Amino acid sequence: EVVLTQSPGTLSVSPGERATLSCRASQTVTNNDLAWYQQKRGQAPRLLIYGASSRAAGIPERFSGSGSGTDFTLTISGLESEDFAVYYCQQYGGSLFTFGQGTKLEI
Amino acid sequence: EVQLVESGGGLVQPGGSLRLSCEASGFDFNPYSMNWVRQAPGKGPEWLAYISGSSNTIYYAGSVRGRFTISRDNAKNSVFLEMYSLRDEDTAVYYCARRTRMIRGVISFYSMDVWGQGTTVTVSS
Numbered sequence: 001e002v003v004l005t006q007s008p009g010t011l012s013v014s015p016g017e018r019a020t021l022s023c024r025a026s027q028t029v030t031n032n033d034l035a036w037y038q039q040k041r042g043q044a045p046r047l048l049i050y051g052a053s054s055r056a057a058g059i060p061e062r063f064s065g066s067g068s069g070t071d072f073t074l075t076i077s078g079l080e081s082e083d084f085a086v087y088y089c090q091q092y093g094g095s096l097f098t099f100g101q102g103t104k105l106e107i
Numbered sequence: 108e109v110q111l112v113e114s115g116g117g118l119v120q121p122g123g124s125l126r127l128s129c130e131a132s133g134f135d136f137n138p139y140s141m142n143w144v145r146q147a148p149g150k151g152p153e154w155l156a157y158i159s160g161s162s163n164t165i166y167y168a169g170s171v172r173g174r175f176t177i178s179r180d181n182a183k184n185s186v187f188l189e190m191y192s193l194r195d196e197d198t199a200v201y202y203c204a205r206r207t208r209m210i211r212g213v214i215s216f217y218s219m220d221v222w223g224q225g226t227t228v229t230v231s232s
Contacts (some may be wrong), residue, residue, distance in 0.1 A: 031214050046222075047220045049213070050207075050218045057219075088151055093164050094155060095157065097144075098154065099154065
């Protein structure tokens with residue numbers, strides 16, 4: 001099973017700044033099939049990025065994903081107040097999904 | 108509106124059973140594979156089970172294999188999760204989620220693009 005480790009656990013930034021979140025896999029992610037989700041308190045996760053770098057429908061351009069192999073990054077440029085939430089990475093391989101433990105983005 | 112609505116959560120004693128339901132609306136349910144995912148308090152999501160559109164293919168996470176059973180009824184646009192031998196550590200919010208397949212070039216990517224609001228399961232004596 002692929003284990004995903006996210007860092008940092010908590011990231012403190014200010015509105016307008018850029019946030020860089022990391023997700024490291026314990027082994028190579030098949031086809032770089034890595035997604036990112038945003039979750040706000042009391043809500044279900046929301047798909048942001050799939051295939052490591054493609055934005056899901058309706059996701060603003062300030063969200064971008066990059067990386068390959070075992071190291072992936074979610075970058076949020078020009079942070080807005082609504083972006084403060086918890087972010088999870090997720091990989092798909094061998095017909096199974098695994099998630100990271102999350103990075104909390106706070107002011 | 109594309110929507111998933113879970114129901115069936117509640118308080119159950121250790122060793123007990125529970126059946127969760129998830130009803131889909133706003134999209135053609137039959138072709139889509141569906142998943143159950145749970146999230147314990149303060150933890151990340153944990154994928155539990157997958158079922159294909161035709162129910163021909165089913166997968167489980169190791170943590171629930173043999174105790175949980177996923178099924179679906181396409182005539183009712185619904186997917187179910189039957190849970191047996193529940194333990195304290197099964198306490199969580201349970202979500203159903205639609206699996207989506209996105210294609211870029213010749214490669215398919217899989218994620219979950221539609222989620223329900225979740226139903227809470229508490230296992231406690």
